[in-house]
Amino acid sequence: VFFLMVVPLATSSIFSMLIMRFFRFARNKDLMSMIINGIVMLGGIAMGLYGSFMGSAMSDDGVMPTGSVTVGALEFVGRYFPGGFFGARAIAAPNVGEQILNLFLLILIAVGTTVIVFALAAKIYFPGVLGVGTTPSKRRALSDREKSRLRERGSARRELLLKEWRTLFRSPTYFLNLILPSLLVPIIMIVSGGISLSQMEKEEGGFSLQDIIGSALGSSEFLNQSGWIILMSVLCFAFFIAAMNGIASTAVSREGNAYYILKLLPLRASDIVLSKLAIGQFVSLVTIAAFLFMIMAILPLPLSVWLPCLIIFILASLSVNAVGLYIDLRRPYLEWTNEQMAAKSNINYLIAMGISFLLAGVGVGLTYLIRYFTIPSYTGWIVIYCGYMLLTAVGIFGILFRSAPERVRRLGEA
Known part of the structure; x- marks a missing residue:
């Protein structure tokens, strides 16, 4: 062997x-x-x-059909x-x-x-x-238009936002380790689920599982009985997808030895935090849009299902990105010599992921605690889950912006 x-x-x-x-x-x-x-x-x-x-194409005894092998x-x-x-x-x-x-x-x-x-x-x-x-190095003569544009005074907030954008998308290390996984993981899961769904349809003799699931989700009786399971699953999956995005949890660490520039910028600490948070949230929104679009292409979801799902996904991404940025502000990893260390050796990403899973666990525990005392309707569950997500996001944002001035001022201090 x-x-x-x-x-x-x-x-x-x-x-x-x-x-x-x-x-x-x-x-x-x-x-x-x-x-x-x-x-x-x-x-x-x-x-x-x-x-x-190919594994799904095997028979029950683990043998590939003869016609499938050359x-x-x-x-x-x-x-x-x-x-x-x-x-x-x-x-x-x-x-x-x-x-x-x-x-x-x-x-x-x-x-x-x-x-x-x-x-x-x-x-x-x-x-x-x-x-x-x-590394590539080339000198290029600037045109008069480019020179005049460089002389123009722009917004410091806008320039910081553009700098974050260029750093992430022009660096192969950051793009492959921070952006690409958050975009690909949900798509891979949807494609795998679609393959499994098609195999199940073949085993069921041609029945359309999409139509069966779609009709069940369109029934108010089914949603009142089992809607809490759907929303609880969406809650857990929303936190999982949000945890795959490590942009916000490495936003300050990516500055490296140039962290002092953040202290010199003519911006409030809240503006710096918003600029750091905006790029991560934008990538999260793109991931959410792609994920829900692919889900709706496979399963016909009614408005009463996909709208609460959209709200839960957005609030989960806001909460997790804010948690990641808060952790990176409190314990930034600034002493690195290459971008690989900033992206892979930074455990703030893992800490934010663990807190994301903890928030999902709290949501699951809250669900069973409520069911122990009462069984709300589907509309009641929507209010409960959206309320939990909203309170979580507001609380985390309050902690982040309250501590931002002190955290930015103490950057680089032991």
Whole structure:
């Protein structure tokens, strides 16, 4: 089994070294790095979804239907990854002598491939590493229009907002670690749910589960009996999606050693907090819109369902973003040497995520506490959940803005 992995690993290593070797010739290395990492991430997600789809296509005893597998699969693997072919032959050969011969050939191929990789590494890998470490630098003459625009005095609040926007979207590290996960995780869950829903329809003999669920959600009797379960699930899922957004919980830490600029800006602390909070909330709103749009494309939700869901999602994102920014103001991670440390070594993101799950748990506990004394109607549950979310958001925002002046003034102090 160990030798089976050597040839694919060596082949992928050579491919990676070739990409790194030509990486230094790119004009915009940040953009190229973002594109390559994005392609790799999307490819991994696609492979995971394909694996789940193939798993759902298996029969109950775990065997793939015969028509789903190509007859020449072993020959295909052997053509591009010879180790796989000889490894399979070493197991499935009819006699011991042939098994030993194929095992010897497998070991020989693995050792030879390893030698080739080490030989190429000295000539390809190290120049590629140096190319990745360089940053692009170009000088461009500004036009008269650009010079006049730069001389214009703009709003400090607007400039801080634009600076946050450019930092997040122009940095591959921040884009891939803070923005992309918050956008992709809900979409992946919806796509996986859609695949499972289609498989369930096939198993049920062609019944449309969308129509069944849609008619149930449109029934006032069903909503009065089971609407609290729907709203409680939406509450938990809203906090989960909001917790995936780490923009606000790293907003102050991303300043690094330039944190003192925040103290010099002609802005109130509340304006700085709003500017830091706005970008994270904007990404959250885009995620919410994409998530609800995909849900409504799969399931026909009535107004009485999707409107409370929208309110809960928005209030949850506001609460979690405010919690993350408050934590980052209290304990900013300013001593970092590269953007990877600011995005990945900052545990404020995890603390905000834990508080988000705690708020969801409080909502669930409140639900069962109310059901212990009384059973409200669906409208009553909407008022309860929206009221809980509104009180949570108002309380967190009050704490954030009350402590903002002192927190901004003490930035950088031990």
